[in-house]
Amino acid sequence: MSDRLQDIQGFLREIIVPRIELGDTALDLTAGLGRDTLFLAQAVGPNGRVYAFDIQAIALAETQRLLEEEGVAEWVTLHQADHARVQEFVSEPVKLAMFNLGYLPGSDHSVTTQAKSTLQALQDVLKLLVENGILALTVYRGHPGGEEEARAVHEFLTDLPPKSYSVLEGQYINQGDKSPYWILVQKKRGEI
Template sequence: MSNRIQDIQGFLRNILMTMIQAGDVVLDLTAGRGRDTLFLAELVGEKGFVHAFDIQEIALQETQRLLSEYQLEDRVRLHHCDHSRLLEKVQEPVQAAMFNLGYLPGHNQDVTTHATSTISALTAVFQLLRKDGVIALTLYRGHPGGLAEAVAVEDFLSDLPRRQYSVLRGEYTNQIPNAPYWILVQKNKGDNE
């Protein structure tokens, strides 16, 4: 894990390490190169489970290769579909979900996440999220469509009932315009589901 504040994923992982326990079920809604999936598989341990989603076969191949290298593939199910189809694939309660929005670095930048499917996936996660569960999102605004997706996701999250959810946002204030930023959402303990 990185201790540099310039590393958004490392920062979010440090937070998630305090919220995910061995035996938990968690989601990686944008498997990408598999780094978040691997991190989650290590956290949940032998009795936990990770569901990882991606629309690109190459992303799932890279994720599978990484999991095999660390011998953790038995803790993960890879789903080759849009993350908006979450409820078709997962019905059990989850402790955490990660979204790393945008496109797969080094590959076709025309294949990106979109506001409509991301908001559908978030809506599905809310149905599965346990009390005290958390969602970590990394949003990128610098590519075509990225800013529109970020604005739509943020608008959607800002309308969540504050008694049921806490939403926290962090971003660089001294970096390039439209730098990546993060949002954490926690389902508040004690409220009805």
């Protein structure tokens, strides 16, 4: 585990690792620089499957480079598509899905995830999750549109039926109201 609590992704991975197994299917709905995609590919192994999505070609090129460098590209399928289109590409049951909302680090900050498409993706991903499957989100709200997306995600997840889903949220309480935070959803049973 990262010894820095500032590393949200490292923290989430520590929670996720015991809940994913070799051979599972996983989704990275915001491939970005490929770090979550790589983590998922290593976690599910060559008998598993990872589907990664990003709207930016530069993000997928970096993800592909990283996966090839680490020798795991064979069991990862990359899609240059909005995450709202996940059900066009994935129909099999999913054990784990990850979102890292916001923009691609080091790129054009005007290209961001959007509330409408993120909500559609969340609805579709929850339908794909197996019982005890996990959805992990890191939410950034300091950029234009980030607060709106964060509110929409929070409202949507708050309304999930507690008999079917457990929803947890964690944030830095000493870093202001624009600091990133995480949300974990575990599917108990049922559909939305």
